[in-house]
Amino acid sequence: MTGSNEPRKKNGTIKVDYMARVEGEGALFIKLKNDRVQDVKLKIFEPPRLFEALLQGRHFSEAPDITARICGICPIAYQMSSVHAIERALGVNIHPMVRQLRRLLYAGEWIESHVLHIYMLHAPDFLGYRDFVELAKDHPSEATEALRLKKLGNQIMTVLGGREIHPVSVAVGGFYKTPAKADLEKLTEELKWALDIACAKLKFLAGFEYPDFEQTYEFVALSHPSDYPLNEGRLVSNKGLNIDASQYEDYFVEQHIKHSNALHSVIRGRGSYHVGPLARFNLNYSRLPEVARQVAEHCGLRVPCLNPFKSILARAVEVVFAIQESLRIIQSYEPPPAPRASFEIRPATGYSITEAPRGIQYNRYSVDERGLIIQVKIVPPTSQNQKRIEDDLRNFVPSIVSQPVEEIARRCEQAVRNYDPCISCATHFLKLTLERE
Numbered sequence: 001m002t003g004s005n006e007p008r009k010k011n012g013t014i015k016v017d018y019m020a021r022v023e024g025e026g027a028l029f030i031k032l033k034n035d036r037v038q039d040v041k042l043k044i045f046e047p048p049r050l051f052e053a054l055l056q057g058r059h060f061s062e063a064p065d066i067t068a069r070i071c072g073i074c075p076i077a078y079q080m081s082s083v084h085a086i087e088r089a090l091g092v093n094i095h096p097m098v099r100q101l102r103r104l105l106y107a108g109e110w111i112e113s114h115v116l117h118i119y120m121l122h123a124p125d126f127l128g129y130r131d132f133v134e135l136a137k138d139h140p141s142e143a144t145e146a147l148r149l150k151k152l153g154n155q156i157m158t159v160l161g162g163r164e165i166h167p168v169s170v171a172v173g174g175f176y177k178t179p180a181k182a183d184l185e186k187l188t189e190e191l192k193w194a195l196d197i198a199c200a201k202l203k204f205l206a207g208f209e210y211p212d213f214e215q216t217y218e219f220v221a222l223s224h225p226s227d228y229p230l231n232e233g234r235l236v237s238n239k240g241l242n243i244d245a246s247q248y249e250d251y252f253v254e255q256h257i258k259h260s261n262a263l264h265s266v267i268r269g270r271g272s273y274h275v276g277p278l279a280r281f282n283l284n285y286s287r288l289p290e291v292a293r294q295v296a297e298h299c300g301l302r303v304p305c306l307n308p309f310k311s312i313l314a315r316a317v318e319v320v321f322a323i324q325e326s327l328r329i330i331q332s333y334e335p336p337p338a339p340r341a342s343f344e345i346r347p348a349t350g351y352s353i354t355e356a357p358r359g360i361q362y363n364r365y366s367v368d369e370r371g372l373i374i375q376v377k378i379v380p381p382t383s384q385n386q387k388r389i390e391d392d393l394r395n396f397v398p399s400i401v402s403q404p405v406e407e408i409a410r411r412c413e414q415a416v417r418n419y420d421p422c423i424s425c426a427t428h429f430l431k432l433t434l435e436r437e
Contacts, residue, residue: 028412030393031435035401040394042386042416052376060086060172060371067378068166071422073116076109076157077356079170080231081363081378086172088245089350089365092343095336098174099231101160104184104329105170106230106354107322108156111149111194112164113357114277114315114322117420118205119146122312125414126208142204145197149319152187152194156326159183173340184330191330195323199295202316206299211411213396214306217388218270219279222355228287228321229280231354236283237273238304245351248362254379265384272387275359276419277314278305289328292320308392308418315357315420345371356381358420382421389419 031039051070055063063082068075080102087094094102119142120132129135136143154164159179161167169175222229223236236242243251254263267273285293285303296302301313349366359381366375392415400411 028393028416029435030397030412032397032401035398037394037397037401040390040397042390042393052378055373055376058373060090060365060367060373063365063373064170064172065166065168068170070378070380072165073113073422074109074356074358075166076106076161076170077354077361078378079167080106081352081354081356081361082365083170083172084231084352084354085350085363085365086367087343087350088352089348089367090172090343090346091348092173092341094174094341095338097334097336098178098339098341100329100333101175101178101336103227103230104326105157105160105167107326107329108153108160110153110230110322110357111319111326112151112153112157114319115146115150115153117357118312118315118319119143121420122414122417123205123208125410125417126210126312142201145201149194149197149201152190153322155190156187159187171340173343174336175339178335178339181333181335184333188327188330191323191327195291195320195327198316198320198323199291202295202299202313202320205313205316206301208312210307210309211396211399212307213309213399215308215392215395217274217279217306218267218272219282220267220273220275220384221279221283221360222353223283224287226287228284228289228325229355233353235353235360238283239270241267245353245362248351248353248379249364249377252362252379252384254383263379263383264387265379266387272391273384274308274388275381275384276311277318277357277359278308278311279359280355281305281314281317288317288321289324291324292317295320308415311418311420345369349375358382358422359384380422382419385419385421389416389421392418 027043029041029043030037051067055066058066063086064079067078067082070078124131124135127135132143157164157167160169162169169177218237218239220235220237220241222233224233234242234244235248241251251268252265253268254265257264282304296317299313301310301317305314347367347369349364352363353360361381362379364377365373368374393412396415400408
């Protein structure tokens with residue numbers, strides 16, 4: 001799908017049958033009474049894909065390849081989360097340079113995923129276009145440079161992962177193969193170009209018109225003592241949360257919701273929370289490299305930022321970070337003595353949280369004495385944000401309820417896309433029903 005069809009009113013309801021630029025199958029239902037919001041439901045009706053069940057009985061070494069198939073846009077997030085959980089279960093200690101290579105691989109995914117969302121999926125909302133094709137006609141240089149930036153992220157994933165879609169080199173203990181220094185250095189000049197362009201493009205994005213809408217969020221993200229978070233750290237929030245990955249299920253619970261095939265995740269006793277670039281930016285601003293902080297300051301993006309529509313700016317700041325981090329790692333890289341660490345197999349359970357482009361991803365893996373996976377739990381970012389999206393819409397719709405139906409639909413779609421929801425990586429379909437009484 002390349003654009004939304006015209007909303008239509010029938011029997012007291014307003015429907016937008018298709019919403020492009022959202023990954024997966026879902027529907028949005030809003031019920032109004034006397035122009036007051038009575039109900040909001042983000043319905044995810046795509047059938048469950050049963051990856052957790054598919055992993056059971058498999059050897060732990062298969063987990064990175066299987067989990068990569070969950071998402072074509074962010075396969076690294078699923079691979080990294082699985083290997084970190086299994087390594088923690090088996091007591092694996094990776095080489096410091098392997099740790100840096102994993103940060104580089106994750107940075108490549110952040111670049112390609114963030115750029116895809118910013119320019120191809122979200123920017124058309126702010127500029128009044130139906131899709132990226134229309135945007136590119138009026139802004140050819142921005143479109144061309146965005147495609148080049150995305151390609152760079154894919155190139156990093158290819159050099160380290162063997163290919164850009166579902167990479168194959170990630171392994172428990174490290175990599176099946178690590179790159180030569182010369183292979184990484186070939187990326188340097190393109191990364192230097194990208195850093196300049198990413199900073200300039202952030203200034204372009206800052207010129208968008210942003211709705212005057214702020215909310216009181218519980219932002220949740222990893223926090224590391226020295227690094228902007230990717231693979232490691234404790235899970236923290238702006239409301240006092242500070243826990244290890246192994247404590248996640250003591251504080252967070254997934255709820256079955258009748259209108260959704262994706263579980264709603266909430267903080268016990270506190271409700272919805274916000275994960276993703278805006279949460280990371282607010283909680284880890286001081287750990288961004290100076291170039292990223294400077295461009296954020298120049299563009300007026302400051303902590304705390306409570307406007308979800310400005311998440312596009314937070315993503316753009318993270319692109320700057322990911323490029324700078326890539327340059328730093330390549331400059332200091334020396335191949336490790338071995339691609340993978342050695343370790344003993346034992347029955348155990350391990351936990352991990354990593355920062356996917358869209359927010360935290362939680363994994364729990366249990367293996368037996370043969371290394372077979374006996375239990376898996378995977379909590380992706382979109383299920384964690386789904387209730388928060390509904391809460392945003394519930395509070396945002398009253399400010400636009402007097403607008404024409406087409407405008408209400410457009411603005412609601414834009415609000416959903418603030419979170420870059422990854423319902424799946426296949427169909428693009430979201431239906432809006434607006435019911436008035």
